[in-house]
Amino acid sequence: MSHPPDEPELVRAAAAGDRRAFDELVRRKRERVVRAAYQITGHWEDALDVAQGVFLKVWQGLGRYDSRHALDTWLYRITVNAAIDSLRARGARGGLQVVLGPDADEVAGAAPEPEAELDRQAVERAFLHLAAGLAPRQRAVFVLREIEGLDAEEIAEVLGIAASTVRNHLMQARRILREGIERHYPGLVPDRSRRGPGEGRG
Amino acid sequence: MSGHLSQPTVERFDGLDRGARAEAVAHVAECADCRARLLAAEPTRAFALLGTLPISPARLDRLSAALAREIDRSSGRAAARPLRRAASIAASVALAAGLAGLTGDRGSPSVAERAGLGELGTSAEAAYGRVDLLSSPGEAQVLDLRVGGTQVVMIFDKDLEL
Numbered sequence: 001m002s003h004p005p006d007e008p009e010l011v012r013a014a015a016a017g018d019r020r021a022f023d024e025l026v027r028r029k030r031e032r033v034v035r036a037a038y039q040i041t042g043h044w045e046d047a048l049d050v051a052q053g054v055f056l057k058v059w060q061g062l063g064r065y066d067s068r069h070a071l072d073t074w075l076y077r078i079t080v081n082a083a084i085d086s087l088r089a090r091g092a093r094g095g096l097q098v099v100l101g102p103d104a105d106e107v108a109g110a111a112p113e114p115e116a117e118l119d120r121q122a123v124e125r126a127f128l129h130l131a132a133g134l135a136p137r138q139r140a141v142f143v144l145r146e147i148e149g150l151d152a153e154e155i156a157e158v159l160g161i162a163a164s165t166v167r168n169h170l171m172q173a174r175r176i177l178r179e180g181i182e183r184h185y186p187g188l189v190p191d192r193s194r195r196g197p198g199e200g201r202g
Numbered sequence: 203m204s205g206h207l208s209q210p211t212v213e214r215f216d217g218l219d220r221g222a223r224a225e226a227v228a229h230v231a232e233c234a235d236c237r238a239r240l241l242a243a244e245p246t247r248a249f250a251l252l253g254t255l256p257i258s259p260a261r262l263d264r265l266s267a268a269l270a271r272e273i274d275r276s277s278g279r280a281a282a283r284p285l286r287r288a289a290s291i292a293a294s295v296a297l298a299a300g301l302a303g304l305t306g307d308r309g310s311p312s313v314a315e316r317a318g319l320g321e322l323g324t325s326a327e328a329a330y331g332r333v334d335l336l337s338s339p340g341e342a343q344v345l346d347l348r349v350g351g352t353q354v355v356m357i358f359d360k361d362l363e364l
Contacts (some may be wrong), residue, residue: 019273026269030262039252048265055269056276120231120255127249146246147253149220149227177246189245 011071015062022062026055032072032148033079039143040083040136042128046090050082076144076158084136126188130180134173141169142177207236215240215247228254 005013005021007028013021033054038047057078058065065074131139137159144150144158145166152170156163181188207226211218218226230237231254240247 023266023270026266030265031257034257034262034265035253035255038257044261048261048268051265052269052272055265056272059273060276120251123248123251124255127252142246142249146250149223149250149253151220174244174246177249178244181245181248188248189241 007071008067011062011065011067014059015065022059025058029072029075030055033075036076036079036143036148037083037086039127039131039147040080040140041086041090042132043090046086047083050079050086053082054078073154073157076148076150077160080140080144080158084140087136087139123188126181126185127177130177130184133176133180138169138173138176141166142173145170206233207239209239212236212239212243215243223250224253227251 005024007025010021010025010028014025030051034047034051037050037054038044041047041050054075058075065071131142134142140159141155144155145152150158152163152166155166159166207229211222211226215223215226226240227250230240231251237248
């Protein structure tokens with residue numbers, strides 16, 4: 001039985017024009033790209049447009065891709081830049097007001113009960129509401145760090161900025177989001193005094 | 203992951219490597235106790251859970267389908283370009299050859315022979331005429347050929363590489 005091709009094999013084949021190899025590469029990476037684009041833009045349609053543009057650029061630019069750099073870093077770089085452009089364009093069109101408008105209270109009411117099973121969609125709505133208050137770069141840094149799990153050095157490479165600047169953006173983003181949680185979504189932060197069974201185990 | 207997050211894991215959450223962090227987040231998504239301990243230290247960690255949200259396969263398939271169409275479309279356009287170019291050059295060569303006939307210049311090889319594989323500009327020069335590119339990039343391309351006392355204006359697709 002033949003083993004599935006590894007990533008460098010797929011990249012080489014796709015760079016040589018192999019559409020099947022490229023399709024497989026897209027299949028492996030698309031969820032990550034779409035998720036990052038969505039958390040930065042806050043809109044599915046924008047995220048899918050961004051992702052389509054990202055993979056089109058990858059298809060057209062794979063021949064020039066320097067394999068000494070991680071493919072994911074390149075993908076995130078294109079994704080974040082396109083998503084920030086999309087976010088700014090939507091902001092210029094007044095799109096952010098949709099998120100910050102009257103629906104905010106309704107969204108706040110949907111914050112999950114700490115004792116209940118985690119309502120991830122409510123967490124998502126809370127994030128989309130609060131993240132609209134972040135500058136695009138702060139939002140991108142927060143998404144890459146907290147949701148995608150990249151470390152500061154990786155984010156610095158993706159964004160082409162110093163790691164210290166990444167940490168600064170992250171600190172600012174956390175402060176703004178923390179204040180937003182305390183004000184609008186206190187239910188996201190469980191009362192730890194009522195807990196304890198899991199502490200210290202593991 | 204077996205059991206709950208250890209206290210050192212909770213305390214060092216920000217310093218965990220990607221694999222250990224992903225494992226901890228996956229556990230916290232299912233375990234209310236550990237979620238409470240993790241968020242007590244930093245409430246914004248709640249948003250780390252968004253990394254575990256699945257994206258609907260229908261959305262992802264829609265992306266792949268749209269991407270495939272766009273690649274096909276752009277490949278088709280690239281393939282059509284040389285065809286259009288060949289057709290235009292052939293037309294211009296034929297036109298220039300006709301013009302050379304009008305000027306009565308029979309002493310040199312025909313323009314069609316000399317310019318058949320050359321640039322369009324060369325074909326006009328071969329006919330002792332002048333070529334002015336009048337358009338700007340991004341507009342339609344306009345060639346103004348003056349051969350002898352005859353002036354011919356040709357308009358080309360703006361994407362045609364002349």
